[in-house]
Amino acid sequence: MTASAFGQGIDEFNRQQFYACHDTLEALWMESAEPEKTFYQGILQIAVACYHLENNNWRGAVILLGEGVRRLQHYQPDYEGINVTHLVGESLDLLNFLQNLDPQALPAVLEAMKSNQEHPHAHLDRSICSLPKILKSHPVL
Numbered sequence: 001m002t003a004s005a006f007g008q009g010i011d012e013f014n015r016q017q018f019y020a021c022h023d024t025l026e027a028l029w030m031e032s033a034e035p036e037k038t039f040y041q042g043i044l045q046i047a048v049a050c051y052h053l054e055n056n057n058w059r060g061a062v063i064l065l066g067e068g069v070r071r072l073q074h075y076q077p078d079y080e081g082i083n084v085t086h087l088v089g090e091s092l093d094l095l096n097f098l099q100n101l102d103p104q105a106l107p108a109v110l111e112a113m114k115s116n117q118e119h120p121h122a123h124l125d126r127s128i129c130s131l132p133k134i135l136k137s138h139p140v141l
Contacts, residue, residue, distance in 0.1 A: 006040075006080070010134050013043070018051035039079055042071030043134070046091050050131050054110070058103035065095040078137035090132035097129035 005028050012021035022044060029040040045068030052060035069091050077085040101109060113130060 009043070009047075010082070013047050013134050016050070016054075016131060018047045018054065021047040022051065035075075036080070038071050039075050042068045042075070043082075043087070044068070045071065046087070046132060049091075053098075053106075053131075056106050056110070058098060058101075058106050062095065062098050065091055065098070069095065081137050083135040083137050086135045087132055090130075094129050094132060 005024060009021050009024035009028065012018075012024055025040055025044045025047065029037060029044055032040055045064045049061045049064035049068060052064060069088055072084055072088050072091075075084045076088060077083070
């Protein structure tokens, strides 16, 4: 695997193709050594958490979001060209949102999340959480 595979995994993540992202990053993770191995695993776990979420698996989403965030904590603020602080923050927002949600309400919340993301003022509605995005690091000036 190469840096282009990592870029492909990030692109799949951001397009919410979480299953494909899992496949791409898992191959990269399995071939890696530390410290990259734990970094890739953290992103992979957040991707799988989002996949579980899309499949109404509240428990799987909560567990894997927590594990992914825990693994990425030490890579902040930036690592391998990724704004890790942003990814951790958005993932924690989603985790906290889910932990305060009745798991029975998950299907309705997912529908609201999908429709809210398509709405031009989605960023103004804080009652609905969104799936995390992976952003590139900001260049140091």
